[in-house]
Amino acid sequence: MRKTSLLVCLLVSFLFSFSQPSKLPEVDKSPMDVSYYPNNYPILKIQNKTAEPLAARVLYSRPQKQGRKIFGELVEYGKVWRLGANEATEIEFYKDVKIGGKKVPKGRYTLYAIVSENVWTMILNKDTDTWGAFKYDSKKDMLRTDVAVQKTDEVVESMSMFFEKSTTGISLIIAWEQVKATLPITL
Amino acid sequence: MKKIILATLLPVLLVSCREPEKKPAGNDTPSKADTPIKVLPPASNYTNPDRSPMDMVYFPTDYPLLKMTGKTSVPPLMRIIYSRPQKQGRPIFGGLVKYDTPWRLGANESTEIEFFSAATVAGKTVKPGRYILYCIPQETKWTFVLNSNLYSWGLEQNRLKDLMQFDVPVEKTNLAIEYFTIACEKRSDKSTTLIFLWDDVKTKLPVSF
Numbered sequence: 125m126r127k128t129s130l131l132v133c134l135l136v137s138f139l140f141s142f143s144q145p146s147k148l149p150e151v152d153k154s155p156m157d158v159s160y161y162p163n164n165y166p167i168l169k170i171q172n173k174t175a176e177p178l179a180a181r182v183l184y185s186r187p188q189k190q191g192r193k194i195f196g197e198l199v200e201y202g203k204v205w206r207l208g209a210n211e212a213t214e215i216e217f218y219k220d221v222k223i224g225g226k227k228v229p230k231g232r233y234t235l236y237a238i239v240s241e242n243v244w245t246m247i248l249n250k251d252t253d254t255w256g257a258f259k260y261d262s263k264k265d266m267l268r269t270d271v272a273v274q275k276t277d278e279v280v281e282s283m284s285m286f287f288e289k290s291t292t293g294i295s296l297i298i299a300w301e302q303v304k305a306t307l308p309i310t311l
Numbered sequence: 312m313k314k315i316i317l318a319t320l321l322p323v324l325l326v327s328c329r330e331p332e333k334k335p336a337g338n339d340t341p342s343k344a345d346t347p348i349k350v351l352p353p354a355s356n357y358t359n360p361d362r363s364p365m366d367m368v369y370f371p372t373d374y375p376l377l378k379m380t381g382k383t384s385v386p387p388l389m390r391i392i393y394s395r396p397q398k399q400g401r402p403i404f405g406g407l408v409k410y411d412t413p414w415r416l417g418a419n420e421s422t423e424i425e426f427f428s429a430a431t432v433a434g435k436t437v438k439p440g441r442y443i444l445y446c447i448p449q450e451t452k453w454t455f456v457l458n459s460n461l462y463s464w465g466l467e468q469n470r471l472k473d474l475m476q477f478d479v480p481v482e483k484t485n486l487a488i489e490y491f492t493i494a495c496e497k498r499s500d501k502s503t504t505l506i507f508l509w510d511d512v513k514t515k516l517p518v519s520f
Contacts, residue, residue, distance in 0.1 A: 155364030255379035
């Protein structure tokens, strides 16, 4: 019996090893996702329900908490963090906006954060299409702005980013574990 | 003897009747059709990752990694953003993805392709910029379509915004590919073959810069 199951195991693994060309990109453990302002813009667009033009889009990869302590440990305090996983997080503005009182021309930027317990320093950087924060170059910063963080009621398992309408424009909300940061953007 | 044959056949028959419901081996996710549209508004602000996760393909391949490791100092040439549905035991082409009907080349949003410099796609010149890419699959031929209706959900194509079409033959793979996959096969520093793979189908789109 043992021999048979061993044989079956070998056969199965043999078949599996040939099931897909090994060079093909696998599915990421921290999958990429996208958020828009207005929220769900692509769906509104095909339903002809867009009330305002597309203002912003954020592309990021979503790591999971998986029982780990995130802030202060996995994401160390005082260090530049890519706000996600894999490629650096990209934020694109489809019109000129203002962040932290500074004008930001429309275009693609990389978004990083320096995380600490009570305040996050958000960094908008001009160097796009890069991986993580490993080659972060402060000379290419567009701006830095400090934002306050709050505690969420629920534990957020998958790091989440989305836009919300605010009194002065919109806010980019970034949440993971029980921490929520809010970056105000003036449209 | 007859009884024995019947007794032997009966379980076999029963099993084969149940066969269509059987899940493919090694697949623990339920076999369900893709959610056509995201639920509006979401139940919680903190949504789960999509079932058909988004992914990104650069040419040069893995450009962000090349950049991070200092192996490139020139800008990228092309980027594709698409979502990756899974086969989950379903017949795909001619089944889930209907022939002669526009298909978003993925799931969720329309597939986006951006050329960072002027390109030649299957012999035709394409201006630098961002487009959406979809296809109209047939059994032996796919028609790829470049379209300007950016930031749209992939269920409906605005055919009035079609810009260009490319017909390519369909090839068969030996084994079924579980996740819809787009990848770049490098031909030179400035030219690549975009490959599209799912189930037992493979198509190619040559792109050069």
